[in-house]
Amino acid sequence: MTVTINYKSSNNKKKPTNLVLFVDEKFNIMNLKKYISNNEFLYISDLLKKSDLKKKLLIFEINSKKKIILVSIKKDIKINEVENLGAEFYAYINYGEKNSYLVNIDTIDSKISNLIGYFLHGLKLKSYEFNKYKTKKINRSLLINVTGKKNKLSINDELKFKALEEGTFYARDLVSEPGNILHPDEYSKRIVSLKKIGLKIAVYDEKKLKKLGMNSLLGVGQGSIRGSYLVTIEWNGKKNNSKPLAFVGKGVCFDTGGISLKPAKFMEDMTYDMAGSAVVVGLMKNLAMRKAKVNAVGVVGLVENMPGGNAQRPGDIVKSYSGKTIEILNTDAEGRLVLADALTFTEKKFKPQFMVDLATLTGAIIVSLGSEYAGLFSNDDKLSKQIINAGESVEEKVWRMPLHENFDKLINSKNADMQNINYVGGAGSTTAAQFLQRFILNKTPWAHLDIAGMAFSKYGGALNSGGATGYGVRLLNKLIEDYYE
Numbered sequence: 001m002t003v004t005i006n007y008k009s010s011n012n013k014k015k016p017t018n019l020v021l022f023v024d025e026k027f028n029i030m031n032l033k034k035y036i037s038n039n040e041f042l043y044i045s046d047l048l049k050k051s052d053l054k055k056k057l058l059i060f061e062i063n064s065k066k067k068i069i070l071v072s073i074k075k076d077i078k079i080n081e082v083e084n085l086g087a088e089f090y091a092y093i094n095y096g097e098k099n100s101y102l103v104n105i106d107t108i109d110s111k112i113s114n115l116i117g118y119f120l121h122g123l124k125l126k127s128y129e130f131n132k133y134k135t136k137k138i139n140r141s142l143l144i145n146v147t148g149k150k151n152k153l154s155i156n157d158e159l160k161f162k163a164l165e166e167g168t169f170y171a172r173d174l175v176s177e178p179g180n181i182l183h184p185d186e187y188s189k190r191i192v193s194l195k196k197i198g199l200k201i202a203v204y205d206e207k208k209l210k211k212l213g214m215n216s217l218l219g220v221g222q223g224s225i226r227g228s229y230l231v232t233i234e235w236n237g238k239k240n241n242s243k244p245l246a247f248v249g250k251g252v253c254f255d256t257g258g259i260s261l262k263p264a265k266f267m268e269d270m271t272y273d274m275a276g277s278a279v280v281v282g283l284m285k286n287l288a289m290r291k292a293k294v295n296a297v298g299v300v301g302l303v304e305n306m307p308g309g310n311a312q313r314p315g316d317i318v319k320s321y322s323g324k325t326i327e328i329l330n331t332d333a334e335g336r337l338v339l340a341d342a343l344t345f346t347e348k349k350f351k352p353q354f355m356v357d358l359a360t361l362t363g364a365i366i367v368s369l370g371s372e373y374a375g376l377f378s379n380d381d382k383l384s385k386q387i388i389n390a391g392e393s394v395e396e397k398v399w400r401m402p403l404h405e406n407f408d409k410l411i412n413s414k415n416a417d418m419q420n421i422n423y424v425g426g427a428g429s430t431t432a433a434q435f436l437q438r439f440i441l442n443k444t445p446w447a448h449l450d451i452a453g454m455a456f457s458k459y460g461g462a463l464n465s466g467g468a469t470g471y472g473v474r475l476l477n478k479l480i481e482d483y484y485e
Contacts, residue, residue, distance in 0.1 A: 001140040003127045005120055007153055017066040018101040021194035022108035022115075025074040027053050031107055036068065043066065044485030057088055069101075071119075073108050079118050080395040084462045090142075099142045106148035106385045116146060117153045121161045125463040128169055130176040160290050164477055167286025168470035175455060175468035179254035179271045183226045187253060187274070189298070191231050191281060197288045200234040212217035216320040217341040220334040221257060223311025230342060232349075233284045233298035237291060244295040245484060246352035247284075247476060248342050250335045250359035251277030251302040257306045258331030259313055272468065273335070273451040275455030276358035277302065286477055293485050299346045300336040305331070306322035321345055322439050325416040333421040335361045336432050340439045347444050353484075354383050354445040357436065358472050359452075364428030365401075366453040371461075373399040374454045374471070377433035380445035386483050387475070388449055393482070395462065396475035398449060407434045470482070 014324075021032055033041055042142070044060050062068045069092075071085055079400055093099050105116045110116065127402075129138055136290055153161075174182060174190075181192075194200050206228055209218055214230065220485060221228030255273040256262060262270070277300035284298040316328045321341040323399040328337075339357055346355055365375040374391075376398040384400055392397045408433050413419035422431040433448045440446045452472055460466035 001126055001127055001129065001142055003142045003144070003148065005124070007146045007158060017295070018099070019067070020069045020071060020103040021106070022071050022073050023201075024108070026073050027051070027058065027070060027260060029070070035104055035379070036048060037353075040068065041389055043068075045249070056085055057092065059092065069269050070207035073110055073115070074195070075111075077110070077112065079112060079393065082112060082115060082118040083122030083395075085464050086124075087117040087126035089119075090123040090126040095141065098144070100145070101143070102145050102147060103137075104148050104193075105146060105152070106150050110151070113151055114157055115151050117161050119147075119155055120144060120238065121165065124161075124165050125168060126465060128464065130173065130467060133178075138202055143174070147375060149175040155472070161288045163289035165476070166289055166472075166476060167282040168256070168280075168473045170285050170466075171275075171278040171282030171473050172468040174281065175272045175470075176269070176277045179304070181263065182271075182274075183253050184221065184229055184251070184304055185227050187302050187404055188227075188229045188231055191233065194233070194281075194285060194288070197285065198235070199284060199288050200233045200236070204230040204232075210402070212321060213319065214321045214341040214345070216317040216326055216337045217301050218338050219316065219318045220252070220258070220305050220311045220327065222333075223308035224306040225308070226304045229302040230298065230345065231300050231302060233300075235284055235287045235292065235294070235296045236288065237293050238295045239268075240295075241306065242295055243353045244297045244350055245480065246300045246346050246350055246355040247280045248339060248346055248355060248357040249280035249298070249300045250274065250338055250357070250361065251275030251300045252335055252338065253302060253304050255305045255332070255334065256307055258334065258387040259311050260330045260332040260426045261305050261470055262332060264345050265365070269456065272456045273360050274302070275451060276359050279358050279469075279470070282470060283468055283476050286473060287480070292480065294480055297346070297350050297352065299342050301342045305334045311473065320439070322441060324418065324438065327413040327416040327419040328422060329419050330421040333432070335359050336435050337420060337435055343436060343439045343446075344441060347440060347442055352444060356383075356447045357447065358388070358449045360455050361450045362429045362452055365450040369399055369402070369453055370427060370458060371453045373397045375429050375433075375438075375450035376400045377403050377430070377445060377450070378445075378447040379403065379437060379440065380447070383445045383447050386479055387449075390478040390482060391475050394474045394478050397470055398475075401430060401433070403430065403433060403437060411435050
């Protein structure tokens with residue numbers, strides 16, 4: 001559905017007939033008298049006596065051409081709850097070919113200064129659809145006209161919401177693309193196209209990666225006819241030489257498991273094994289669009305894990321960019337091999353304040369946390385607390401999991417410095433994070449987010465309608481806004 005929001009709708013004569021009005025949690029409508037007719041007021045008053053006031057949104061059909069929607073705003077409402085209300089409103093109106101509504105922001109006082117912005121932000125996030133490959137598209141549109149003087153959005157606030165929506169949608173688009181379209185060659189080209197919004201892009205192809213010694217990353221992609229790449233995305237919003245914030249993403253565009261082949265059932269879902277990289281790209285697009293006052297760099301490793309004649313074999317030993325050697329016991333534990341080189345490279349080249357990596361890394365994290373929390377592993381308490389707080393604010397939650405040197409024995413190898421999988425069993429997500437930690441060479445504050453349970457939702461969530469969620473873009477944007485701008 002095409003959603004158009006007009007924040008500059010004054011008292012024009014072409015107002016949509018449908019009204020959205022905000023009320024308190026008791027659905028007190030005395031303040032609405034000057035916005036609706038006396039007959040409408042009496043009609044709604046009568047129906048409210050029989051309505052379930054525990055609901056947060058009530059719809060009243062005035063006639064065949066007009067509805068009045070009351071949205072309940074409690075005194076201590078949180079920002080994420082306002083966003084959820086906007087999404088709930090969209091879920092109600094998401095039918096028909098054309099809808100138009102007038103949203104009046106003068107009917108409620110709230111401690112949240114950008115109440116209408118967050119409400120419509122939730123609506124926009126819920127409205128996302130990925131239908132570019134459907135030959136028959138339903139042409140639907142939604143027009144929202146905003147009127148009133150309270151809590152009006154500034155131009156800067158409008159830009160921030162739009163940038164965050166665009167960044168989230170870009171991440172969702174990337175994750176939603178099929179593997180035959182968004183392979184590493186195409187993915188790297190799409191990232192390069194972001195130069196036009198002010199991002200500095202550098203692409204390292206296989207020739208450059210071999211020269212650098214990134215054999216851990218290259219080994220994953222060597223069975224594919226597609227290229228393997230490392231792409232860096234820089235945003236310099238401070239215009240100085242301060243250390244950047246670094247975000248690193250796993251970009252396995254399709255994961256067959258390689259020679260350690262996955263079962264056929266649900267393998268089609270492995271198009272989203274590049275979701276960690278999509279979050280990084282979407283975040284960087286958001287930062288550039290809103291002109292964030294921060295220096296940041298995104299680094300993504302783009303590969304395709306295929307069981308070709310030149311594919312990496314179980315038992316192979318590779319030398320990583322760090323100089324450490326890895327025994328490949330299972331080619332389906334490939335994401336950590338991509339991240340290993342990307343993390344060391346990021347730390348060495350950019351010397352960042354901190355590094356956060358994101359990856360759909362393990363099925364074990366889904367067993368642990370389901371689709372409610374991402375797994376957080378970190379070597380730094382301060383960074384961990386900041387990420388946890390940011391996640392709670394935007395309802396993209398994380399749960400900190402343990403790292404400890406005692407887990408190291410599970411990934412120590414007899415033939416190399418380490419092995420890429422724990423064959424003893426147990427602690428699958430932790431040993432994967434413990435593996436990654438070995439490639440942080442200079443004690444840089446680091447956090448690993450295992451988003452395997454969060455990147456894709458078959459049943460949908462509060463702010464998405466199923467499919468790619470874009471989880472992580474809003475979380476990391478909030479981290480930057482609250483602590484580093």
